[in-house]
Amino acid sequence: MTAYAETFRAIPIADGVYWVGAIDWELKEFHGYATGRGTTYNAYLVLADRIALIDTVKRPFLDEMLSRIASVVAPSEIDYIVSNHSELDHSGALPETIRIVRPEKVFASAMGAKALPAHFPLPEPLTPVRDGETLPLGRRSLRFLETRMLHWPDSMMTYLPGEEVLFSQDGFGMHLASSELFADRIDPAVLRSEAAKYYANILLPYSPLVLKLKARIESERLPIRIIAPDHGPVWRLSPLTVVGWYAAWAEQRPTRRAVVVYDTMWGSTAMMARALSEGLRAGGAEARLLPLSKTTRAELATEVLEAGALLVGSPTLNNGLFPTVADGLSYLAGLKPRHLLGLAFGSHGWSGEATGIIAGTLQAIKAETAAPPLRAVYVPTAADLIACFGAGEAIGRRLAGEANSNQ
Ligand code: FEO
Numbered sequence: 001m002t003a004y005a006e007t008f009r010a011i012p013i014a015d016g017v018y019w020v021g022a023i024d025w026e027l028k029e030f031h032g033y034a035t036g037r038g039t040t041y042n043a044y045l046v047l048a049d050r051i052a053l054i055d056t057v058k059r060p061f062l063d064e065m066l067s068r069i070a071s072v073v074a075p076s077e078i079d080y081i082v083s084n085h086s087e088l089d090h091s092g093a094l095p096e097t098i099r100i101v102r103p104e105k106v107f108a109s110a111m112g113a114k115a116l117p118a119h120f121p122l123p124e125p126l127t128p129v130r131d132g133e134t135l136p137l138g139r140r141s142l143r144f145l146e147t148r149m150l151h152w153p154d155s156m157m158t159y160l161p162g163e164e165v166l167f168s169q170d171g172f173g174m175h176l177a178s179s180e181l182f183a184d185r186i187d188p189a190v191l192r193s194e195a196a197k198y199y200a201n202i203l204l205p206y207s208p209l210v211l212k213l214k215a216r217i218e219s220e221r222l223p224i225r226i227i228a229p230d231h232g233p234v235w236r237l238s239p240l241t242v243v244g245w246y247a248a249w250a251e252q253r254p255t256r257r258a259v260v261v262y263d264t265m266w267g268s269t270a271m272m273a274r275a276l277s278e279g280l281r282a283g284g285a286e287a288r289l290l291p292l293s294k295t296t297r298a299e300l301a302t303e304v305l306e307a308g309a310l311l312v313g314s315p316t317l318n319n320g321l322f323p324t325v326a327d328g329l330s331y332l333a334g335l336k337p338r339h340l341l342g343l344a345f346g347s348h349g350w351s352g353e354a355t356g357i358i359a360g361t362l363q364a365i366k367a368e369t370a371a372p373p374l375r376a377v378y379v380p381t382a383a384d385l386i387a388c389f390g391a392g393e394a395i396g397r398r399l400a401g402e403a404n405s406n407q
Pocket residue numbers: 085087088089090151170230231
């Protein structure tokens with residue numbers, strides 16, 4: 001048995017349902033996403049005549065999970081393991097867990113049953129389950145909901161009728177380490193900000209599927225009393241709060257926020273950014289200046305999530321973008337933010353390709369071109385800065401007008 005035999009305890013979240021996951025206080029980076037508040041890897045134990053473990057944890061946290069399980073039942077008493085998602089933060093401990101537990105069956109979606117053996121050798125083939133299929137556990141049962149591409153092809157959720165618990169894997173989660181397991185014990189402002197950061201960085205590209213999932217939950221009248229995600233707190237009071245947040249983020253309704261993202265070589269592009277921001281403010285927008293030398297990708301994505309305009313500035317360096325702008329723009333383009341007004345700006349010495357590259361990327365994410373790129377040669381003149389102010393003011397007026405008409 002584990003060295004932590006009596007150290008970590010399971011926490012009940014509903015009748016016969018326990019959280020048996022792990023808290024990672026040290027995680028500060030998750031494949032390019034800055035996670036300043038750490039994270040949790042949530043796994044859940046469902047007790048009935050048969051016992052099921054839903055998801056596992058990242059490999060280094062195997063002992064912590066086993067210790068929590070052992071505070072309720074001997075791990076060898078687990079009959080089934082359900083893998084809702086094959087990414088390694090939830091499946092890394094799966095091979096060793098199978099070796100220790102020796103479950104009768106391990107269930108995953110059809111895509112999960114293919115993806116998991118591609119990550120590591122497994123002793124037995126997995127049992128694929130279909131959307132809507134039920135797994136009887138005796139006096140209760142689990143039902144599987146396929147949620148393909150939320151956010152991997154294998155992703156699914158598991159629902160426990162009766163207790164009305166939705167085990168939602170990455171969906172409705174956040175990277176937040178806390179000794180408090182329940183959302184209602186955590187500062188609401190922290191919850192919303194970390195949930196927004198998670199949505200922006202992980203789920204934003206799949207927003208149409210988020211809306212479909214919400215419609216399905218409503219059309220099937222699936223009662224949800226508890227949402228138990230694979231990261232962050234469990235929602236036991238008003239779990240539909242986070243569903244409502246997701247719906248608003250998925251719709252990407254334009255707001256009066258304008259995000260001005262830039263970097264600068266000798267201060268010229270920064271001068272343009274500041275003039276634009278003054279114009280935005282004068283026009284009635286809320287301007288957010290994000291110098292990319294001091295902004296993480298995760299912050300950038302989160303600011304853009306609830307923005308109505310994206311203004312991107314770069315000096316031209318070696319016929320291309322400044323490196324931080326190339327990085328930030330490439331990351332944002334992959335997240336496919338929608339319904340934005342876009343503007344490119346920047347200073348250059350001779351060739352000046354950067355603004356064209358930015359304008360091309362803004363078109364690729366279907367941003368509406370607010371104005372032709374604004375360019376300055378070496379150092380912006382007073383006329384250049386007045387042009388920046390004017391463009392910012394026009395965008396600000398448009399955002400303020402749209403925000404008013406949406407109220
Ligand atoms: Fe938390 Fe997609 O893994």
